[in-house]
Amino acid sequence: MATYVLIHGAWHGGWCWREVANSLRAQGHTVFTPTLTGNGQSRHLGNERITLETHARDVLGVIETEELSDVILVGHSYGGMVITAAADRAASKIRHLVYLDAFVPEHGECLADCIRHNLPPELAAIFIGHFFQAKDNGGLVPPIPGALFGQTPATTEWMERQCNPQALATFQLPVLLDGAADALPRSYIVADGWQPSPFQQQAAAISGKPGWTLHRLPGGHCLMMDLPAELSALLAQLA
Template sequence: MTAFILVAGAHTGGWVWRQVAAGLRDSGARAYEVTLTGMDGGGGAAEPGVDLQTHIEELVRLIDRIEGQDVVLVGHCYGIHPVRGAADRRPGRISRIVHVDVGVPEDGDPALKLVPDQTDRERVLSLARENGAGTLPAPTVQEWQRWGSVAGLPDDALARLTEQAVPQPLPTLTQPLRLSGAVAEVPTTGVLCTANGSSIAVVEAMVGLGDPAFQALADPRVTFFELETGHWPMLSAPRELVNVLLRAAAGKGHRVAAVREQPTHLRPFLMDVEERPRERTGRVDLHLPDADGPRPAVVFVHGGPVPAGARPTPRDWPAFVGYAQYAANLGAVGVTVDHRLHELTAYGRAADDIAEAIELVRADPRVDGERVALWFVSAGGLLAADWLAAPPSWLRCVAASYPILAPLPGWGLAGGRFRPAAAVRGAGRLPIVLTRVGLERPEIAVTVEEFVSAAADCGAALEVIDVPLGHHGFETVDPTDASRDAVRRAVRSVLGHLRVGTD
């Protein structure tokens, strides 16, 4: 008989698992919904000495009391930290760890690393400096969205989540997780909640980038499931979660294949383009046309996050090289840039990198600094917001291909800076060329439609080029005549706004 130990996330206790635990018991399994020390209410005062180690030891004692070997540890959000800590202590007793909409913390990682919003992280650190043994106040009903998507949560469930939430002891968030490495041998399952921005497609893309840090996700002992709900599936989709947990315990689920063939982002560009000279300065590559005098430039901005260890880096990916060389063949300077969007918290740093690269490009004597277009791709679309909100005179066009145009749930980008769907209201008559794919992931397609609607409301100069049967990254995934036509139309439209071919 499988025994499931259900460990809740920050500010919550075993009560969030009530329906899931009942469903597991109805199936014949045992279920232990855990309320960790200090998480059972009792007002805002912190219980002395409660930290991550306290919670790890608590789970170890529970594991030792359970008879049999088939123990499945289930962690949601913060709960995955004590879960992995306990499994590292008792690897022989654990048959599987299930990560419910949460990543894989490693040795030395504090739970604070899971907090999606940088502002919230800084607030926690500030509180810890002032009173290291204090607590983080429970979120208000409006603040839960900042910790993860509330999609699928009925109003009464969200109200209950708010009413029963408790302050979180700060040391549980700031103390680093210490692992011996034994936990790496325990089979794992990830439950990915698509409304919170995670999916099997995202995992496969990260593995495909080639960074060694993600190759463990292709281990045959690692499986994945998707749930079409937000960050609290135990409250929004308890029946579905019960089914997933039972299947996970049986070793079922999707397995991500190790990269044995060429990953999609490294496949050839869909068009043959005559090679032009290419010069590299720092993080910037210039693809130069065969032309006299300063020429307009198109700066291509990649998405991400792209792990720092990924090789080759984006400016050497065939799609970006292909676009830049195509622009150079048509008389413009094509520019590719490696910016440092290595994690979701680095959008500010990436924006600074792009601004620095643009200044370098505009200062080059071979570039007409008064005629520049910016072309944003995928998650790089959020970086368009600064330029749409207050376009400088030299910016003649903004383009975007299969972009993300509003932060996805769970990305933690609080505030309004990286929200092109809102920033477009400041674009005036700046030409915008949007390449939209018909087979886009639903969570991304929603942001595109929000942007298109906002652009229509404010009368923005938006041109939409549709690729009805195109996927995200269609330039290397869908080498069809329709895809090639879309690329030609988009590039020529952007160059037309730069007056390339008319001067």
């Protein structure tokens, strides 16, 4: 049996993994679904001083305090930034990194950079422009409407109900890496059910690279909410 740590994307919380976590636990696996600071049940703590570093430390805190090892660490969307930063510092505790329709940053890149590098300029400008709303919202970026991500109506309604604003600094702080996690096995799961997606290009960039496997599922961006059974089965295969 495996140990999974599932990291949500921007504006979400550990709540989004509910069905996937239940399925994996029913199979006998150990599953942690931490909520990053300022999101989900800790949204009341949201403030402009929260950064990507804060969220990386959230993940490291789970690994350290739960005394975990041989972890399958999964990051969705923005969560790819978080698991990249965390794995670089805790590589000896990680068995496998899984990027779920997620950004895979290089050393020195922030999430805004990843958007610029993976979308046509006119579309990247729209996404980056959304971040500017933080100046009128206490340094917090409102969630992007779920309807843009090709979700089912039920998933979209769930997202609109639960997502909360997130600190602009989490999208602006670059990932600083020393390469400690470079040798870890990695998988990329791309959602094929929505466009325009920056993750199609991200998947193409890693396709065929040594140490990577590529998988596709037909749902919208939030596969853990759109296709929990199919995603759970795929994650279980990695164990």
